Amino acid sequence: MKSMLMRMSIVPRHSRHGLASSSTTTAEMRWSGVASTSAPRVRRESMRHSVVTRALEAEDSRPAGEELDLNAAASKNTDAIARRDAAAAELTRLDALILSHDVKYYNDAAPEISDAEYDALRRAYDTIEAEYPDLKATTSAGRRVGAPVDTSSGLPKISHARAMLSLGNAFNVEQVEAFMKRVEKHAASTTPVEYCAEPKIDGASASLRYEYGQLVYAVSRGDGQMGEDVTRHLMGARGVPQKLTGASVPPVLEIRGEVHVAEDDFKRVNARREVLGLRLFKNARNAAAGAMRLLDTADNQMPLRFLAYGWGAVGANDDDVDDSSMPWSTESEFLGEFLPSNGFDAVPCLGVATTLDELMEAHDALEIARPTMPYHIDGVVYKVNSTTLQNSLGADARQPRWAIAHKFTAMSGVTTLRAIEVQVGRTGALTPVAVLDSVDIGGASISRATLHNFDEIARKRLKIGAQVVVERAGDVIPRVVSLAGDDLEEASAMDPDAKPLPEWLPPTRCPDCGSSVARAPLSSSKGAMGSIVRCTGGLQCPSQSMERLLHFCARDALDIRGLARGTLETLHSEGVVKTPADIFTLERRFGPQSGAEVPSWWRYAGVKNSKGEIKQGSDGLKQSALKLFSAIELRRKGVPLYRFIYALGIPNIGAHTAKVLATHYGTLEAFKKAALAAAKGGPESLASAALTAIDGVGPVLTQSITEFWAERANARIVDEILATGVVVLDAKVGKAPKSQASRPALTSQTPAPADASAAPSITAPSQLPTAQPMEKTMEVTDLNSMKIVFTGSVDDMSREDVHDAIERHGGVVQSSISSKTACVIAGAGAGPSKLTKARELGVPVIDARTFLDAIASGRPVPLK
Ligand SMILES: [Zn+2]
Structure with a gap:
């Protein structure tokens, strides 16, 4: 029944x-x-x-x-x-x-x-x-688009001139066919209706408003009627032109698109967050949506991109929004011609089709290509190609009648869970992996699937021998979704207070290095424990050492140029660099003076002579290796304390906290001593309280710090580094001297920025309270999150290259000048309004060439 x-x-x-x-x-x-x-x-x-x-x-x-x-x-x-x-x-x-x-x-x-x-x-x-x-x-779900606008978010709200609808979904071919029949019935035409197929990007929607070709604001979709002002979030994002220079741009033009994070960027930023013990984004889509919700856009690390797929208001002026002034007459023309000619990145038109079979072909081809796409897609959108027909079809409350999203299938199967193995990730997280009776899912034989973390195993009440549902979606690693069949029924009848099964509990020792295992606290200072279980072995754990080394050499850490992932991976896999100390003995072991035979994998390869021919028969070192030695040597002579602390990769200690600790303790020895005292005294001791009391530290970070130093292996690794002659520069302790008290706001986030090495200063004459002589230079090797505006152009570099150079040195690129701007980098044809504004606000202006040369050579820049 x-x-x-x-x-x-x-x-x-x-x-x-x-x-x-x-x-x-x-x-x-x-x-x-x-x-x-x-x-x-x-x-x-x-x-x-x-x-x-x-x-x-x-x-x-x-x-x-x-x-x-x-x-x-x-x-x-x-x-x-x-x-x-x-x-x-x-x-x-x-x-x-x-x-x-x-x-x-x-x-x-x-x-x-x-x-x-x-x-x-x-x-x-x-x-x-x-x-x-x-x-x-x-009810409202049938009419609602998105979610009600969050009035407490703090971001200003903007109404859409035209509602921003969502799309209807089709999950199978019959639903697509039904959609086409509805459209064709309405069209009642003898000529076949054309449809444009395009990938459906899994991001967060936003609308860009242009007036007379100038970007006025960007707004998120919100509830479809009203969204949040995300102009600052999208300013400078890839695919968001500030000014439209193409022909026939209507006076009012709203371009809709999907804000997303490229897969590579997502993985890179998340990996970094993981090293720092920050909350990870589940996927690129959440990362993009999360970045758009940030109140302070400076906190955003995810490079956002905008892919345009449609339009909102188009017309002569705001009161008279009208489609007849559209410079395009079909969807494919809009995507293929209008958008690119105006500097937008558009979603690709997969093709224009008139039959169901052709649309299915596009769908299947894209589903196959899905894992290789640079962004996440979750289906194909079919749109009526003619804008006239689109208009006449119109929309209902929630979605247009002229478009439908054909979703990809998530594939799944049921099989038996045989065992749970533990994998140690590159950053020490212990991940349970399900070993399964192999099952065919969508043409692939699946015998292992991720279980995410141990809490998930418990939450799903999995047990060895049970039937489980395994899902595989696109390029995503297969995952165990839930119990299946009778096992599921049985589990839902279980007493919630029943004793946990052994498979729900994480191991107490790392399977790779035997170090103890700790449940990582959440990065916030709430003190709550997260669901991630980590090996505390750090640098000595073979599974983690590569990622730890990479962190050690990273920009915010020791910033050793030439030790990017590729090189470091080679050195690591060849067994040449196993610990940070090994980096500092590279030249001694392999340099020209070593007399040692250069390893074959490190010899000249592809170095060209003046005629452009590849040099033959040389067994010297690659030039890049020699460059690397000098970069390492430069660092050995002096590492600012905060960089050294950050480089250690203590869980939850980010670059900012590292600075706080450096200025608080002054020397590495004092920092270590304080941490060891806290470890010895326990969490209730005065020593622990002293650590916790430091502004910006708190109980969670105190725990991370004490655990790190209490681990003998970590202390030994630090000693080994110092034994190679690395000089860690002491930071000055205490309050900033009076003459620096009125420094621009850019250093205000750093408590007691007394030490030039801990907080590089920028001193503009107009901002000095007295006429006492000050060094009018700016250290550009470490821009320390300074907000920098670049205007004009540089001959041989693109805008992106210049931005990249600023960011690689720790600066933050801003698009407009404010009182918080540290300096303006001016290239050829720099905007006069920007220069005037800089003068008004007393923001120093630096010639772009001088600045870039200084970056390349590591010299300070003179300030005019
Ligand atoms: Zn380990």
Whole structure:
């Protein structure tokens, strides 16, 4: 009876992605509509059951027997009424649930369920709504776009001149076909309707408004009617031109697109965050959405990109927004010609098609290419190509009638969990990996899948020998989603206070190096423990040493040029550099004076002579190696204390905290002594309290610091580095001298910036309180988060190159001058308004050439 009811409310559909057919237990089929619509989806349903219905059950206080009562209703009439009531209740529940997930997804950039799970909720909702259209008025999910604007976010709100809608979804070929039929019925034309296919990027939507070709503001989608001002966030982002220079730009033009983070950038920034023990972004999409929610854009480390896919208001002026002034007449022309000619990055048009088969071809081709795309995509969007037909089709409350998103399938299978192995990641995180009976999912044989962390194992109540659902989506590593079948039912009946199974508990020792294992505290000072379990072995753990070394040499750390990942990986894998100390003995071991035979992998390779020919038969060192030796030598002679502290890679100690500690303790010895005293005295001791009391440290960081120094191996590694002759420069302790008290705000974030090495200063004559002679130079080897504006151009360098140079040296590129700007770098044809503003605000202006030369040579720049 239960399953009959289900069939009444759900129209079975066939998916074109036919996987193995499968039966499903009635337990998985809930009337909530979360149950399967076709065989291949069935397996995913059981996972939805786990998350979705558990969430539903948690919020639901209905008596459990209601569904059965419903089934038992004798008269057809009563049955229909009861069914309608149940449908209404279900719709309200789903509505609230969807809303809560929308808020988590759009406003908090921290979704709790997967996209597939969310789509399932939406479908369940739509199915009921389609059956009972009169219930629509009571709920909002059917009309809502995005999430209600977060009024507490602190970002200013901007209304969209034209609503920013979302897209309807199709999950199979029949739904695409139905969409085409609706369009073609409306078009009622004898010529075939053209559709433009484009990738659907999984990012966060935003709209850019241009007036007379000038960027006025950028606004996030918000609830579709009103969004948040993200102009500062997107200023300078790739694909966001400030000025449109193409032909025939309408006076008012809104360009819509997807803000995203490239996969490479995402991995790089997340890896860095992991080293620092910061909260990781789950995926690039959350990273992009999270970056757009930052109040202080200077906190953003994720390079944002904008890919344009559509338009909002287009017209002669703001009051008279009108499509007839569009300089394009088709979607493909807009994407392929108008956008690129105006400096936008546009989503690629995959092709213009008139038949279902052609659209499916585009879809399949993109699904295959998906893992190699530089950004995340989750489907293909089909849009009616003609703008005239688009306009005549119009939109309903939530989505346009002329476009649909055909989502990619998440593929899954059910198999047996045989064992749980522990892997040590490059930054020491212990990750449990499921060993499975091999199962075919979407043509690939899967026998291992990630379990994320030990809390997840417990939360999912996994146990060895149980049936589990494994999912594989695009290029994503296969993951265990939930228990399956009877095991799932059994687990949901388990006593929540039952003793944890052994497989839920992390090991106490690192499987790679035997060091003790610690549950990392969350990076915030709340003191709560995160779900990441780490090996405390640090530099001595073979799994971690490569990443630790990379961190040691990184820009904010020792900043050793020439020891980028590639070189370091070679040196590491050849066994030449195993610890930081090894870096400082490289020249002694391999340099020209060593007399040692140069390893074959480090000889001349591809060095060209003046004629451009490759030198033959030489066994000398690569020039890059010689350069590397001198870069290392430069660092050996003097490392600012804060850089050294940061380079140690103490969990949770970022560059800023390292500076705080450096200026507080002055010497490495004093810092170590204080930490060891705290370790010895325990968390209740005065020594611990003294550490905790330092502004910006707190209990979590105190724990990280004491644990680090208490580990003998770490202290030994530091001693080894110092034994190679590395000089760590002491920082001056105490308050800043009076003459520096009125330094520009750029150093105000650094407490007591007394030491030039700890906080490089920039001193402009106009900002000096007295006429006492001061050194009018700026140290450019470490720009220390100075806010810098670049204007004009430099012959042989692109804007991006200059920005990159500033950023590589620790500066922060700003697009406009404010009182917080440290200096303006002026190239040829520098904007006169910028220079005037700089003068007004007393911001020093430096010639771009002088500045770039100084960066290259490490000389200070004279300030005019
Ligand atoms: Zn280890």
